[in-house]
Amino acid sequence: MEMFETSLLGKPAWMWILFIGTVVVLLVLDLGVLHRKVHEIGVGESLWMSGFYIAIALIFGAWVWYELGEQSGKEYLTGFLVEKTLAMDNVFLISLIFTYFAVPPIYQHRVLFWGILGVIVLRAIMIGLGATLVAEFSWILYVFAAFLIATGIKMLLLGDKIPDIESNPVLRLLRRTLRITPALHEERFFVRQPDPASGHTVLWVTPLFVALILIEIVDLIFAVDSVPAIFAITTDPYIVYTSNIFAILGLRALYFALAAVIHRFKYLKVALALILVFIGGKVFVAGIAGWEKFPASISLGVTVALLAGGIGYSLWRTHATRSQSTG
Numbered sequence: 001m002e003m004f005e006t007s008l009l010g011k012p013a014w015m016w017i018l019f020i021g022t023v024v025v026l027l028v029l030d031l032g033v034l035h036r037k038v039h040e041i042g043v044g045e046s047l048w049m050s051g052f053y054i055a056i057a058l059i060f061g062a063w064v065w066y067e068l069g070e071q072s073g074k075e076y077l078t079g080f081l082v083e084k085t086l087a088m089d090n091v092f093l094i095s096l097i098f099t100y101f102a103v104p105p106i107y108q109h110r111v112l113f114w115g116i117l118g119v120i121v122l123r124a125i126m127i128g129l130g131a132t133l134v135a136e137f138s139w140i141l142y143v144f145a146a147f148l149i150a151t152g153i154k155m156l157l158l159g160d161k162i163p164d165i166e167s168n169p170v171l172r173l174l175r176r177t178l179r180i181t182p183a184l185h186e187e188r189f190f191v192r193q194p195d196p197a198s199g200h201t202v203l204w205v206t207p208l209f210v211a212l213i214l215i216e217i218v219d220l221i222f223a224v225d226s227v228p229a230i231f232a233i234t235t236d237p238y239i240v241y242t243s244n245i246f247a248i249l250g251l252r253a254l255y256f257a258l259a260a261v262i263h264r265f266k267y268l269k270v271a272l273a274l275i276l277v278f279i280g281g282k283v284f285v286a287g288i289a290g291w292e293k294f295p296a297s298i299s300l301g302v303t304v305a306l307l308a309g310g311i312g313y314s315l316w317r318t319h320a321t322r323s324q325s326t327g
Helices: 013-034 043-068 070-100 105-136 140-158 169-177 207-233 237-265 270-288 294-327
Strands: 190-194 201-205
Touching: 013 043, 013 105, 013 237, 043 070, 043 237, 070 105, 070 207, 070 237, 070 294, 105 140, 105 237, 140 190, 140 201, 140 207, 140 270, 190 207, 190 294, 201 294, 207 270, 237 294
Parallel strands: none
Antiparallel strands: 190 201
16 A cells, blocks of 8 residues: 555655546547447537546546645646647647548547547656756746747737648658558558559558647647646646646547637637736746745636637627628
């Protein structure tokens, strides 16, 4: 029993085992039971799955609140909301990638599932590195904060700039270094086919695998924003990692419903930019005021208000525009 009480990144080992066990059960349930057979996920199923994942995340958050206290509970919820908002912004790029490679909805879940596994490992590495830096150099939080403020301002100034996937340097590198089939092969990532030059049967990758790589790269880019953002909320590695992963797990489920109505959330990016500026700014405010921590209640309240305002304003404006066009 002493093994389970051993401290691991500031928390007993059993707390990490509980979290990892919950994630493993969810992934096995998802792939092994709910999606054992390949099928197209409709909006209704997507919303049901998303609601399930959000409920699990909130139940876990309530347990964190009970077990670790009000401060940790509020930090978890704030981190979850911020990461969820960043992940929702990620949906637009994922949708562009699927459209570019003409990936049918029936095969998109497979790419997103394996993408999530990559994200879990990638975020663990980045958060572990971030926690080490913060523990060794406390001033690194101000670097994170300044980066968040700059990122938020950049988002406000650039607006909705659509990236050009065709000219993406990663895609051009993959085309030069890998044998890529011209067409999809159902849900397969790899196939063995003859090489036109030698005639020998060799391993090829399919466009589905290339889409998976690009989606992982997109998450790496978004992680550069989300990891500093969560460390600006809390430096507790347990809260940082659990809130991140629960938000990302639910994103895959929400994608299929959100991708169909992403145009209705036009001003969500503005809200996200303001959230990043606020989170970065509060680090400097806390430092100037001499506070050990910025009040968690204010962080949670402002985050909820900005997110609700961005969603509400987006729905109102897009509804008004649609009404005018049909009137």
